[in-house]
Amino acid sequence: SAVISQKPSRDICQRGTSLTIQCQVDSQVTMMFWYRQQPGQSLTLIATANQGSEATYESGFVIDKFPISRPNLTFSTLTVSNMSPEDSSIYLCSVVRAGGNYEQYFGPGTRLTVT
Amino acid sequence: QKEVEQNSGPLSVPEGAIASLNCTYSDRGSQSFFWYRQYSGKSPELIMFIYSNGDKEDGRFTAQLNKASQYVSLLIRDSQPSDSATYLCAVARAGNNRKLIWGLGTSLAVNP
Secondary structure: OEEEEEEOOOEEEOOOOOOOEEEEEEEEEEEEEEEEEEOOOOEEEEEEOOOOOOOOOOOOOOOOOOEEEEEEOEEEEEEHHHHHHOOOOHHHEEEOOOOOOOOOOOOOEEEEEEE | OOOOEEEEEEEEEEEEOOOOEEEOOOOOOEEEEEEEEEEOOOOEEEEEOOOOOOEEEEEOOEEEEOOOEEEEEEEEEOHHHHEEEEEEEEEEEEOOOOOEOOOEEEEEEEEE
16 A cells, blocks of 8 residues: 655744745656645645646635645645644645556644644 | 535544444435545545445445435444544545535544
8 A cells, every 4th residue: 555754843933934845755646636624624635736837625625725736647746835833733635646546645743833 | 514514523433333324415416425534643445436326345344325315324333442433424526527516524432
């Protein structure tokens, strides 16, 4: 199965700054997604990272706040810009493996705290 | 009505018992159904998926799908304390760009 890594695993940031989270997969995947999960809550989809083109954002999320890149089939970044304490959350990337259907596999997550 | 509904729990069962987790969905066009397990502080882990009506068994886990009644369930036989986690139900609709619709999760506690 695909091995998914995320960096950093956690960070504490000051308000107004930006943090870029990386997601790396060890094999080619067809789809990559970025989620946010508040403590004790379920998953909220931020966007679909499209290879070589602009990401597709869900309602309530905008590119200026959460710019996403996906330069190839195995790597994506999510930037959380101009952070506020409300951005404190766990950020997760997930992938659909090549040859897969809808099954998503998750990276270990990035725990972000904004002070 | 939420698209995917789960009882938030907590569901508490004694060790060795069968834990039954339920999930209902609203869109009849849904075609793929998933159960994820999430331990506290960890990311979700896919444990079962089912596409067709009926039962699908994998070890101690059985997923049951009833499309007519629009529910999917997860049975955990011989529950162990290590099964204590939050179980997330997710549903895929055709033509939704492979996005999943998530339930809020059911917390399961297996008591020794």
